[in-house]
Amino acid sequence: MDLRFTAEELGFAEEVRSWVRANLAHSTRDKVLNAKKLSKQDYLDWHASLNERGWIVPAWSKEHGGTGWTAIQKHLFDEVLSEEGAPEIPAFSVKMIGPVLIAFANEEQKAHYLPRIRSGEDWWCQGFSEPGSGSDLASLRTKAVLDGDHWVVNGQKTWTTMAQYADMIFCLCRTDPTAKKQMGISMLLIDMKTPGITVRPIITIDGAHEVNEVFFDDVRVPAANLVGEVNKGWDYAKFLLSHERTGIARVGRSKRELLRLKQIAQKELSDGVPLAQVPAFRDKIANLEIDLMALEISGLRMLSAAQAGKAPGAEANMLKIKGSEIQQRLTELMMEAVGPYALPFNPAARNLDWNGEPIGPDYAASFAPDYFNYRKTSIYGGSNEIQRNILAKAKLGL
Amino acid sequence: MNFDLTDTQRMLQDTAARLIRERYGFEERNRILASTDGFSREIWAVFAELGLLGVEIAEEYGGIGGDFQDLAIVLDAFGRGLVVEPFIPTVVLGAGLISAAGTPEQKETILPKVAEGQTFLALAHGEPKSRYTLAHVETKAVRSDDGYILTGAKSVVLGGDCADIFIVSARTSGATTDTDGISLFLVERGSPGVEIRAYPNVDGTRAAEVTLEGVHVKAGELLGPEGGAYPLIEQAVDRGIAAVCAEAIGVMAALNDITLDFLKTRTQFGVPIGSFQVLQHRMVDLVVAQEQATSLAILAADRANAADAKDRARAVSAAKVLVGRNGRLVGQDAIQMHGGIGITKEYTAGHYFKRLTMIDRSFGDTDHHLARFATL
Numbered sequence: 184m185d186l187r188f189t190a191e192e193l194g195f196a197e198e199v200r201s202w203v204r205a206n207l208a209h210s211t212r213d214k215v216l217n218a219k220k221l222s223k224q225d226y227l228d229w230h231a232s233l234n235e236r237g238w239i240v241p242a243w244s245k246e247h248g249g250t251g252w253t254a255i256q257k258h259l260f261d262e263v264l265s266e267e268g269a270p271e272i273p274a275f276s277v278k279m280i281g282p283v284l285i286a287f288a289n290e291e292q293k294a295h296y297l298p299r300i301r302s303g304e305d306w307w308c309q310g311f312s313e314p315g316s317g318s319d320l321a322s323l324r325t326k327a328v329l330d331g332d333h334w335v336v337n338g339q340k341t342w343t344t345m346a347q348y349a350d351m352i353f354c355l356c357r358t359d360p361t362a363k364k365q366m367g368i369s370m371l372l373i374d375m376k377t378p379g380i381t382v383r384p385i386i387t388i389d390g391a392h393e394v395n396e397v398f399f400d401d402v403r404v405p406a407a408n409l410v411g412e413v414n415k416g417w418d419y420a421k422f423l424l425s426h427e428r429t430g431i432a433r434v435g436r437s438k439r440e441l442l443r444l445k446q447i448a449q450k451e452l453s454d455g456v457p458l459a460q461v462p463a464f465r466d467k468i469a470n471l472e473i474d475l476m477a478l479e480i481s482g483l484r485m486l487s488a489a490q491a492g493k494a495p496g497a498e499a500n501m502l503k504i505k506g507s508e509i510q511q512r513l514t515e516l517m518m519e520a521v522g523p524y525a526l527p528f529n530p531a532a533r534n535l536d537w538n539g540e541p542i543g544p545d546y547a548a549s550f551a552p553d554y555f556n557y558r559k560t561s562i563y564g565g566s567n568e569i570q571r572n573i574l575a576k577a578k579l580g581l
Numbered sequence: 582m583n584f585d586l587t588d589t590q591r592m593l594q595d596t597a598a599r600l601i602r603e604r605y606g607f608e609e610r611n612r613i614l615a616s617t618d619g620f621s622r623e624i625w626a627v628f629a630e631l632g633l634l635g636v637e638i639a640e641e642y643g644g645i646g647g648d649f650q651d652l653a654i655v656l657d658a659f660g661r662g663l664v665v666e667p668f669i670p671t672v673v674l675g676a677g678l679i680s681a682a683g684t685p686e687q688k689e690t691i692l693p694k695v696a697e698g699q700t701f702l703a704l705a706h707g708e709p710k711s712r713y714t715l716a717h718v719e720t721k722a723v724r725s726d727d728g729y730i731l732t733g734a735k736s737v738v739l740g741g742d743c744a745d746i747f748i749v750s751a752r753t754s755g756a757t758t759d760t761d762g763i764s765l766f767l768v769e770r771g772s773p774g775v776e777i778r779a780y781p782n783v784d785g786t787r788a789a790e791v792t793l794e795g796v797h798v799k800a801g802e803l804l805g806p807e808g809g810a811y812p813l814i815e816q817a818v819d820r821g822i823a824a825v826c827a828e829a830i831g832v833m834a835a836l837n838d839i840t841l842d843f844l845k846t847r848t849q850f851g852v853p854i855g856s857f858q859v860l861q862h863r864m865v866d867l868v869v870a871q872e873q874a875t876s877l878a879i880l881a882a883d884r885a886n887a888a889d890a891k892d893r894a895r896a897v898s899a900a901k902v903l904v905g906r907n908g909r910l911v912g913q914d915a916i917q918m919h920g921g922i923g924i925t926k927e928y929t930a931g932h933y934f935k936r937l938t939m940i941d942r943s944f945g946d947t948d949h950h951l952a953r954f955a956t957l
Contacts, residue, residue, distance in 0.1 A: 184583065184584055184585065184586060184587070184590070184650050184879075184883070185582065185583055186582065186584075186879070186880060186883040187582065188582050189582065192582060255582050462952070465955045465956075466951050466952070466955060468955070469902075469951050469954050469955035470902070470906075470951065472899075472954075473877070473899045473902050473903055473951075473954065474873065474903070476876075476877060476880070476899055477873040477874070477876045477877045477899075477903055478873070478876075479876075480876035480877065480879065480880055481872055481873060481875075481876045483582060483584070484584050484876060484879075487582065487583050487584040487585070488584075490583070491585065498872070501868075501869045501872055504869060505869065505873065568862070571861065571862045571865040571866075572858070572861070572862075574865045574868070574869075575858075575861035575862070575864065575865050578865075578868065579841055579861070579864060579865065579868065580845070581841075581844065581845070581855045581856070581861045581864065
């Protein structure tokens with residue numbers, strides 16, 4: 184047992200760090216570190232830089248462009264990128280549909296889509312949830328009917344993150360309405376420009392436009408765009424979700440935000456004393472930091488087991504639960520830290536090029552909106568209650 | 582970075598687990614608790630025979646020369662068995678302090694006997710008014726012709742019931758809460774002026790109130806530098822914390838196993854109560870709490886002997902907070918999910934709950950360590 188990183192591992196982290204510092208646009212970094220809005224182009228530029236360096240899909244097999252890094256190296260890579268203020272590359276392409284295609288798609292599909300994922304040419308979104316199918320995903324009703332060499336898709340998806348940017352959607356559709364619900368689902372790859380697709384924004388309570396509704400009205404999808412076998416889509420979805428859970432704890436990001444919280448708590452005064460020294464607030468930060476330390480080591484223990492060849496099991500569900508709770512507590516303490524200056528709603532201040540006079544401290548404008556926005560973390564990717572159901576069944580045998 | 586056990590650690594784990602399984606069942610433990618000493622000298626001899634008492638003692642003094650992680654593995658197993666023998670007072674605190682600060686002669690005299698199971702030690706540091714403040718020492722040591730004269734009172738001295746040698750802290754200079762001016766002395770049981778009031782603790786371990794009335798100690802019984810013992814005491818207590826955290830992980834693991842088993846076997850309304858989602862989610866939260874605490878207990882064991890005192894303090898205080906907080910959750914919820922049976926003496930769960938609760942009271946509670954962590 185050795186809880187310190189080896190000199191080689193630390194050397195690797197430094198190599199990544201110096202590369203990020205040399206290649207990440209300062210304006211993008213400033214946006215990430217100060218919770219300003221990122222544009223589609225910011226993401227695409229960073230995606231292109233990582234691709235050029237050969238680091239866009241570290242977890243993929245080497246033949247498809249992976250790096251062959253150890254689990255610890257991948258962890259350090261994610262951590263350094265978070266610390267340095269790199270945008271998080273949306274998971275949908277590189278972490279979700281990419282691995283599914285590598286595992287289940289035919290050669291033509293792999294040859295077509297994988298290079299476009301690596302290059303960033305295709306922006307993917309995820310067509311899983313529906314208005315009537317949230318936690319009970321397998322009850323989904325968007326249907327696809329074969330008509331000659333096309334599937335005709337009708338229905339509605341929702342909570343579709345960044346669909347407004349997307350070129351492609353991977354979509355779960357019901358292809359056998361007579362089968363038991365998990366058995367009649369297929370996965371289709373659909374071009375977002377196909378006639379019959381309508382994207383309607385959903386504005387969340389923080390005023391943000393991240394998620395959308397996507398409507399399908401007689402959308403004709405080439406039969407060749409089916410992933411794997413017909414009616415096997417549920418298996419691919421489960422595979423995809425198991426990939427999503429690792430990394431969902433976002434420890435690197437939370438460590439960075441904790442540091443920021445501490446800095447802000449030094450600046451904010453309460454009765455003339457820095458908030459960081461007021462016992463009630465100080466203790467909240469300390470409790471949060473302790474939980475985060477534990478989460479980080481729990482994640483490393485899982486990585487160490489993975490390195491030794493053990494598949495990540497239900498432990499990943501635990502990381503999701505604790506990781507999301509910690510992210511939420513961070514946003515809550517940020518909001519508390521600025522006191523009454525949490526009240527003013529000034530979304531314009533979240534644009535990096537906004538030159539107006541801030542209301543209160545220049546960092547305050549994002550805190551209340553982010554607090555409201557981050558309620559999503561315990562809901563998405565399988566709500567924390569679903570995570571507990573999985574743990575109860577898979578780990579505890581209940 | 583890796584969390585794999587070494588071969589030696591795997592062996593220790595097997596040895597300790599087998600010992601608990603075969604020699605330290607619930608009935609056997611009850612017999613031990615009911616005995617005159619309240620612990621078993623016979624089982625202590627078995628610990629010695631298996632090398633468990635000398636895990637961390639240097640080879641030249643009859644030990645195995647292992648590290649704190651090795652010790653933590655033994656403590657985890659002892660937690661699962663709710664071992665009441667004074668392992669932490671004698672091995673972790675006592676032998677640890679002598680290894681850290683003893684003269685070659687002191688080590689030569691004491692450590693081999695600890696490894697062989699012939700000597701019990703206790704750190705007599707806490708006082709009636711000190712609570713968890715380590716620098717609060719009112720006990721006085723005044724120089725005499727050939728040594729020192731000690732006067733004062735030491736409270737809740739863990740393992741003080743049976744200790745052959747007490748490591749007593751006393752002030753050789755300075756005011757009551759100064760970190761400077763504290764010294765450590767080796768005081769033999771039975772020395773004139775030493776009065777011991779031994780008692781059981783609520784978790785089955787034992788302790789004593791120790792009164793010192795003009796106790797003469799020779800200059801050679803000074804342990805470590807005169808007036809400079811505070812860093813040694815802080816380190817010893819940090820090691821004690823890492824030790825109870827390692828033990829607590831074993832306690833939590835065993836208690837969660839018991840609760841989970843109960844959920845699967847207890848039926849009400851015609852079904853196992855573990856089929857109810859409200860209890861399933863609660864059980865999941867207990868296992869998550871155990872895993873999180875385990876992670877920091879591992880960190881604390883890794884840093885228990887760290888040369889950097891701040892690094893060490895951060896790790897052990899963080900672990901103590903989480904073990905306190907999560908231990909309370911695991912204990913209280915275990916009892917609640919069991920119902921009335923959970924608070925009966927004849928059932929196992931309540932005894933684990935008691936140990937977890939008393940661990941939080943030992944070496945600084947959750948609030949104390951949260952404040953320490955926050956101000957480091």
